[in-house]
Amino acid sequence: MFFMKVRLSLNARFQGRRPLTVPPPTWRLALLALSLCSFLGLQAQTPQAGYTAIPLTDLSAFQSTAGNWTVVGSVTTHPKKAGQFTTTSGTGILVNQPTDKAKANIMTKQEFGDVDLSLDYMMAEGSNSGVYLMGRYEIQLLDSWGKPNMTYQDNGAIYARWDEATQHGYEGHAPGINVSRAPGLWQHLEISFQAPRFEGGKKVANARILSLSLNGTVLHENVELTGPTRGPAFPEEAATGPLFIQGDHGAVAFRNLAYKAFTQDKIALSNLKYRLYEGAFQKPEELSSKAASQEGTLNELTWRGASGANEYAYQITGTMQIPAAGQYIFELNTGTRNQMMIGNKRIPDGTPVQLQAGAQQFEILTLKDFSWQGQQLGLMVSGPGMRRQPLHASGSMPLNDPTSPILLPVQGEPKVFRSFIDFKQDATTPERRIPHAISVGDPSGVHYTFDADNGALVQVWRGEFLDATPMWNSRGDGSADPMGSILPLNDAPALAVLTTTNAEWPTTEPEGTYRMRGYKLDAQGYPTFRYTIHGLNVQDRIVPAEGGKKLVREIRLENPASTGLYFRVANGTGIAKQRDGAYTINDQQYKVKLLEGPTPTVRNGNELVVPMAQMRAGQALRYEIIW
Template structure:
């Protein structure tokens, strides 16, 4: 029986807090001196760290020396940080947020990696385990306010590898907020790159004025914005609001006005609404979606000159209660809303319906899935008691994504009408690819086969543990694929009844590095070959493919 948890959350496990498009942050500079050094690339071999390869350059800062520190000149107050770190298996390091506050990055501990250390004695553990394996880059995002809430410093958010691990952590009795932002490498290798920040100044450089609106009744909830041929409601408004008297059942609300900008800069705009909406500045759409969205933030960027500009906001609530908001953000101020706060009430249900844990047998869920900006409609997601999960495209026979930890957020499948029918992973995610993995050895750059008449899904069978085996028929040959949890990773078994004609794509990436005869690093995950197989790397149209000949059965393990 599925364990489904429905609750009012203050937290959202897979968070879009930092926007789907983050505006350019400020680059942080560091004073580098021995033992800290620069590099352009670091490739760590987890089997034999003595074979770690380091290439000279300037994009990465690293140290192998124990108890070595590097200091930044940034002033710690209210700010947002974003950076990437890489460590060896023995790595243990701290990001110091002043003299008495740190984030701990200990590769030998799952439950304290990303923990907060207060006054060098009190440890606040993360809400979720979000650590990647040694040698892989880990993304860290943090919002800190030392001016705090009523004078109490607060860590507003820490997001590790896109998982929320701390939220609104108040820090009473913090001995001091003095000191600099610095790293301390305690043991092993520590490297970091792309360290960016925003200092939140108390200002709001964009404002709106001279608002007019037009309200048009529509025939139905269709996203085409078709309106009825009847009188429209129009007028002036002091604020962006849904509070406009009317008798319409379904309607489109169209605002126009002036947008005043204090200085030339890149700005981010985030829309959150129930229905559909779009924002235009000087006649150009900055952000918007024709998809029905139930308060899923969408963001866009625009370089804007100082002065007065025209803007339009068009909103269609479809069949939901009217709710919308427009948030503006930049590189030196805290994000704020341009709308009347009453039009975007505090969310009572975020995420909402979770299948957190899978019990004695694997569970399968059919759903839609947003993948590389495409909605896939024939997807199966499999959750296991071992907390290793994956999504699989039944049309293309492709392993789309893998994750570990909690299973799935199914709010948009089972809440109210469940209109989007979308499933979201709740754990530490690695995104793979959606290409058909099988190919003919005589034609490795072949066009995609038709999934209805050529590459045909025969179906899948479940073993005693609930794990599916998928069967396909293509060019008079049968193929099977099975994916099972194993030692913290996903064990993949592939078979074919034709031994000499076909090959299989194990992984696709922007970069593939051979670490040993059986171990490969693909972008930010590892592939370990478990069976004797002829594995090779092939470049096709700027992407790299890790491939092998299908000789009866092949097996490999994917870890991240």
């Protein structure tokens, strides 16, 4: 079956989705495609596809160390001792609790070169640690929660090198945005690292951080590391090295440690030939009775054999040297109809295919049947131990025409902005578009989205406010994208009448149950939303607190509540009450704490609800969201 693709712009796998974060002035970081799935699935204990877990059933994966490192089953911040954890017995979490007598670092037995690393970590209050790639290049871990100005010494930074002569650091790379979570909450780190290259014992290429994302936000991309950062385990560089974690600066915990190791193998192409058939073709079969108008050889994989033609079929054949047997994924992009064959087998785009090592004959066919379509040919491949890499020539896959981003900053006072918002609650739910979203940005850098169709607090995030490029560029689609580290909450009604205590929470309200009555701005510019639900008039106010570390939500009912009315403060897995009265949600992804109102209860194991029938008219329900 012929595989059809029609693209007017670059495929998302080649250029990337719309940015999840665009921190000026480094907005171009967003060209890196970034999936939310790894962050939204933070609590998952199984490694991502293609990753190998570092076992945390005991310390056998690590070289011998001191007693500050142990394996436990759970960890929370200590309610009375700042900077320390409370743990329970079990497995799955590597925790460091240094003392004056035991404050050693820890190092894996296994060594790595080129590697993708994925892990979750938790900082105690005021704590400091670091992950050294190959034992030499440090990614800083620090309790930087709520800090306004970031340096190379802060969370998610690439730490500086050190000059002993001047006693100064240099070549440190600070995060362009602070996306740190609060102490006691899990954070997710992903790193793509390329080791230095050596030939004949001499270094010929420096190490690189190809990309680094923290809590779903790209912080660094293609950063060259000219040498080890300060405090390495090994002063001299090498082709491989262990994973090294600092243990002498404070309490820190890790889980879901996983890696994908890469070789330096590449697929070589040879014997490249092309045939050009001029005309508008719809199917490959139409070429059987046609003679090529032009043919020749190519030095590299490119569309340029079709230069000068407007409508054509362009066929490339050649030999592909597969370095090792295994599953490979090919991604072909021509902006037109296309197909790829290896031997006599059609290769589905983006789908794993099993190949044997050695020479394989291949064919690429592209049909350009509209003169206005651009000319491009890109072929990406990944395979066993092989990083995703291009097989096409430089310049054969041009970027889209550059578009200047249309960013909405927040300066001086809050900003209220209405748009469509695309929302995905977790890794298992499909993305959906919220048509009547109201996003509120704050100068402190903490923002949220409110759904005017049901009164839901949909999401909160830290960073810049909104990217309105998809709304206002060209014809636009009415949507805007948050620019920062997003904490998705939910898009179900916050208030609901339940017929029984175990009734399922509604995802929507019956027609006529809810009516938005607008919002009113206070003297500082913060909105109070007003809506009617189940005959109750509600005032809903959401404001930042403590310099943007938290959001406080206040709900007031203007008339008495009916029996069976509940307010859902949060929903998610692993809801647990802490000793300070706060509740951790989604396995310590964020916290909520009730400040005023009736006592909440955990319902059905995954919902924190407040019985509103206990409230008097005018009484407030107030709670804070901490992340």
